[in-house]
Amino acid sequence: MSSPAPELVTPGKGRGLRDVVHNRYLLRLIVDKEIQIRYRGTVLGLVWSYLKPGVQFAVFYIAMGVFLGLNRGLTNFAVYLFAGIVLINFFSEIFGNASRSITDNGGLLKKIYLPRQLFPVSNLFVALVHFVPQILILIVASVATGWFTGVDVKQILAIPVAIAIIAPFALGLGLMFATFNVFFRDAENFVDMILMVATWASPVLYAWTMVRDQLWSWVYYVYFLNPITVAVELFHYGFWYPTVNNPELWHVPPHLLTVWTPIALVISLITLFLGDAMFRRHEGNFAQEL
Template sequence: MSAPAPELMTPGKGRGLLDVFHNRYLLRLIVDKEIQIRYRGTVLGLVWSYLKPGVQFAVFFIALGVFLGLNRGLENFAVYLFSGIVLINFFSEIFGNASRSITDNGGLLKKIYLPRQLFPVANLFVAMVHFVPQIIILAIAAFATGWFTGVDVKQVLAIPVACLIIAVFALGLGLIFATFNVFFRDAENFVDMILMVATWASPVLYSWTMVRDQLWDWVYYVYFLNPITVAVELFHYGLWYPTVNDAELWHMPPHLLTIWTPIALVIAVLTMVAGDALFRRHEGNFAQEL
């Protein structure tokens, strides 16, 4: 007897992010390609992963820490500032590059079929390659200011949870805007505006207490519905807070672990599910539109 015919599938349609796990070899090739293209013709190569955040930190530290006096108002302001910068850079690289990943690879998509989700996910892994060196530098700075003597298990676990929230949320937004960008190139401008606002809409350059004390109560609650805000505060809780000598003075936001973190995880996951659904619905028209 002849073998049953395989189930037919609509061309250009896949199983969404599940296809990424079944095409790990292709994913690795795309990640390698993205890294090589990123540093092609450069002299410093991956050293830029250290240099860019270092210059960014120096500018903000001088402008905010020295000129505006936050260095005196926040204990170990350098660790506080750099921990926020590292995480917001992680978000910016995933979201920004994922949103452009389909249009940037339009020539390849018009020639062959492969799961389109590979390109946004590949940018997540490229961002992780750049994220790790920055984490190493941040960990060294935290150790130098007494992190090891003041840390507990919850604070250690807060670090990977913060990274998970950022990775899932940024990838979900990247899938949404990667889809919009194929049909409406104005989406890139919206992405640039979101990235510009994201740094100031989360406690990267200032303390969360400023929002609580100087704005309306409802703004405070909306502020903490932003997963980036929660992730940055978790990073502060895991890396900066153990270095603080006066824990009573520099306390963390109320209900950070019990309420805001679960809410942030749910919002991040729902964003990724919505992004994957939107992406899958329209990916069959990507090659035609490009």
């Protein structure tokens, strides 16, 4: 007896992010390739994971902490600042590199077929490689300023929740702009502008109370609809707030855990879903457009 013919599948059409799970070996190879390419020919290699955020921190600390006086207004401003920088760098690396991942690998995509989602997702794991050493430095700095004496379970749990907000949000945006970038190369310029604004549109270099006190009331609510804002405040809540000797001098944003965090998680997941849907709809045309 002859076996039934297998169901035909449209060429170039995958199952979206589900294909990444079934191609973990290929994902690992691409992640290794991305790391090797990034540090090929360099002397310091992965040390740049420490050096670049360190220089960035020093510049912002001098500009915002010393010159503008935030160092005197916020206790342990160095921990506050570095917590925000670590998280915004994580977002920037995922989003920026994922948005360029298809055009950067155009030569490979035109030769063979493999799930296109592997390239944007690989940048998430590369970003994690750089994110971990920065987190370790942040933990050491927090412990040195009294983190153990004031931390509780909710503050510890806030840290992975912040990461769970940023990762799908950045990847979803990366999938969207990776698609745009194939058809419209102007998309790279929009990505650069978004990354520039993202640092200032979230409380990385200043306190959220400045938005509440100096702008219109409706801006405050729009401000906290930004998942990056919520994630940064969760990082502050987890790393910086336990180091403050007088917590009553600094207020946790109202409803941060009960309202804004669930909203941010939902927005991040919706962004990921929309990014994956857009990517899947157009991925069949990537090779010919490239």
